[in-house]
Amino acid sequence: MLTIKNLTKHYKGSNKGITNINLTIEAGDIYAFIGHNGAGKTTTLKSVVGIHGFDQGEILINGTSIKENPLLCKQQFAYIPDNPDLYEYLTGIQYLNFIADIFQVSVEDREKRIEKYADAFGITESLGDLISSYSHGMKQKLAIISALVHEPKLLILDEPFVGLDPKAAVVLKSIMRELCDDGGAIFFSTHVLDVAEKLCNKVAIIKDGVLIKAGKMEEILKQGGSLESIFMEVACDDKAD
Secondary structure, eight states: OEEEEEEEEEOTTSSOEEEEEEEEEOTTOEEEEEOOTTSSHHHHHHHHTTSSOOSEEEEEETTEETTTOHHHHHTSEEEEOSSOOOOTTSBHHHHHHHHHHHTTOOHHHHHHHHHHHHHHHTOGGGTTSBGGGOOHHHHHHHHHHHHHTTOOSEEEEESTTTTOOHHHHHHHHHHHHHHHHTTOEEEEEOSOHHHHHHHOSEEEEEETTEEEEEEEHHHHHTTTSSHHHHHHHHTOOSSOO
16 A cells, blocks of 8 residues: 655755655555654654655555655655644635645535544534644644545554544544554554554654654564563653654
């Protein structure tokens, strides 16, 4: 579903970037991507979704190159950044309809999906309000709903649990499991290691722009007990996060 081959991107005038990243996210995977701040998680995700160009390598969405056919690729996934930029002069429902229009979702389908997810996240009564009046958590919920409105098979998320209250986090985890049970896949970065350990079937650990571990969660855990203990052993050093 998502194939990352030898992905390399370095920022000009800096030693920051990512080097030779290789990952395969298959249908049914909930794939966690973890690492300290500045390790290269967001750079990788932004390269995958076509926001960043990259120096070397290849990124394929269902066999299609993000470089050669970005529009076709972007029709097949949804991306939520760590700090979503929403059009705050719109109301919540206006924004969701705008996104549904972009993906050519029928009126009937969008109404059902918006009702389903807005009720689940508890923001139905606020959809008529301007987004500028929303709290950070409400904006995060709206961004999640907008990502789901066209029923993508691939979700790419950067720290999706940040800003969510406990109930909303439970709802999101349930939605993620449902999507993957239906043949979808999720690739997401997170600092919440206990959630990643319980929710994900695969995990990749990145440090200083280089993958240092990747594979099935159960096999990684056999090497050291908990995901937190493994992460602390292989990914942390004397540097402050």
